[in-house]
Amino acid sequence: MRTWNWLKGLRCLAGAAATMLLSNVAVAGDASDYAPGHVFKQASYNLMETVGCTPKCGSGHCGATKCAPGSCEAGCTSDGCHGGCDDGGNLLGLCCDQEEFKLFDGVEVGGWIQLGYSTRPTAFNDSFQDKSVLLNQGWLYIDKAAESECGEWAWGYHGDFVYGADASNTQSFGNNPGQFDLDPGFQRGTREDWAIPQLYAEISNGEWTVKGGHFYTLHGYEVVQATGNFFFTHAYTMNYSEPFTHTGVLVTHALSDETELYGGWTLGFDTGFDQSAGGNNFIGGYSTSLTDDVTLTQIMSFGNFGTGFGVVADGSFAMSTVIDYQVTDKLNYVFHSDILDADVYDSFGINQYLLYQIDDCVAAGTRFEWWKVDGSSVNAFTVGLNVKPHANVTVRPEWRYDWSPGGNTNAGRAYGNVNQSNGTFAIDAVITF
Secondary structure (H helix, E strand, O other), X not given: OOOOOHHHHHHHHHHHHHHHHHOOOOOOOOHHHOOOOOOOOOOOOOOOOOOOOOXXXXXXXXXXXXXXXXXXXXXXXXXXXXXXXXXXXEEOOOOOOOOOOOOOOOOXXXXXXXXXXXXXXXXXXXXXXXXXXXXXXXXXXXXXXXOOOOOOOEEEEEEEEEEEOOHHHHOOOOXXXXXXXHOHHHEEOOOEEEEEXXXXXXXXXXXXXXXXXXXXXXXXXXXXXXXXXXXXXXOHHHHHOOOOEEEEEEEEEEOOXXXXXXXXXEOOOOOOOXXXXXXXXXXXXXXXXXXXXXXXXXXXXXXXXXXXOOOOOOOEEEEEEEEEEEOOOOEEEEEXXXXXXXXXXXXXXXXXXXXXXXXXXXXEEEEEEXXXXXXXXXXXXXXXXEEXXXXXXXXXXXXXXXXXXXXXXXXXXXXXXXXXXXXXXXXXXEEEO
16 A cells, blocks of 8 residues: 655645646635634633724714714724723724734734743643743644535534644654654754644534544643633643544534534544554543633543543543633633543543733733542642734733642653742743735
8 A cells, every 4th residue: 555645745736736726726814813723612712802992982983083072981983992091182002902913814824833831841731841932832723714605504514733832742743653743744943843723624514524634632621722722831631631632523413503512433543644542432422601701611521532642541531521601701711621531541631710800901810720640639820921012923821839748649640740949930922914
């Protein structure tokens, strides 16, 4: 059987994508509207959204160029954004109110560049992060949405291409050696690698959506994409108790405006168009709005997870639960738990997030985690800011404190054998296009 050359395949894929873009096959869109990796429409903070620019007055005031006497909050501009008034009564714009720069206007092509620094390596972030500035993610995505009209079936596709220190974590390390992006040709030096974390096609009629190929997991709250998280560093649960990617088929059914159901089959955890050690598992669950402000999501997997976690065990089980509560217009609380029973590797974790929108361009957040693996516990507390000086730029400074009551975690699965007093300062900048 002829062996597929993935490097040649990528060049062919790039050529085909360019041809489709030039021939206007791709659906026009705004990259800022695409929230990669967020399967669930949760209300939590997302860097790809231009925050804060919402009307604060009735429609009768919009369109004003001056601060109308007696109007609520001094009027608003035609696009609903305003930052108060100057001494002359002129409306002031927001710091996030600039027109976003889009490298490929009119097509669903975009990405970001993430540069990060931390005083210690942390879970998920590369071990070379220790006191170094790294290119964590140089990301490019191509997306054609399966936009259905009047219930007719429509098709779409999506591809993610990554270069940087985080790429090694998003490669298909559950594969057999040399398959897909686990090929040695994707390795570049000791710090940066290449990865193709998603490559799939889908069809949808609005009520049913069927996705097939290589795609991100439904498990958990935090995601691989830098634009989908509040914090630069990651929780232990995300890195050690959840898969990152799958290869298989996933069906989504919009049961109602409030509830979506998910069900599918994959070739184990963290595989890319390959099956290792008999990986074969079900993945599914649901997401539902309990109230206007509370969303509950539960996802489970069971079967053989393959070698993605370094274990091979039939009858393995994993479940993630996320409760997202929009307490007020500015305050968001998230509860997240993970259960993993992989026979030789058992873990349980609870994460809690409190995110507060200080103003239109600054948000503050905290995360507290308790994670237990094979009888050993680790705790981590993180506090940080998201500062958005421009629509395309977000800076995320944070301080994190990790400690383990027992001194070390079992088998060194937590970074650096976390002890009683590890403090870490980390900061990154994400530039979207």
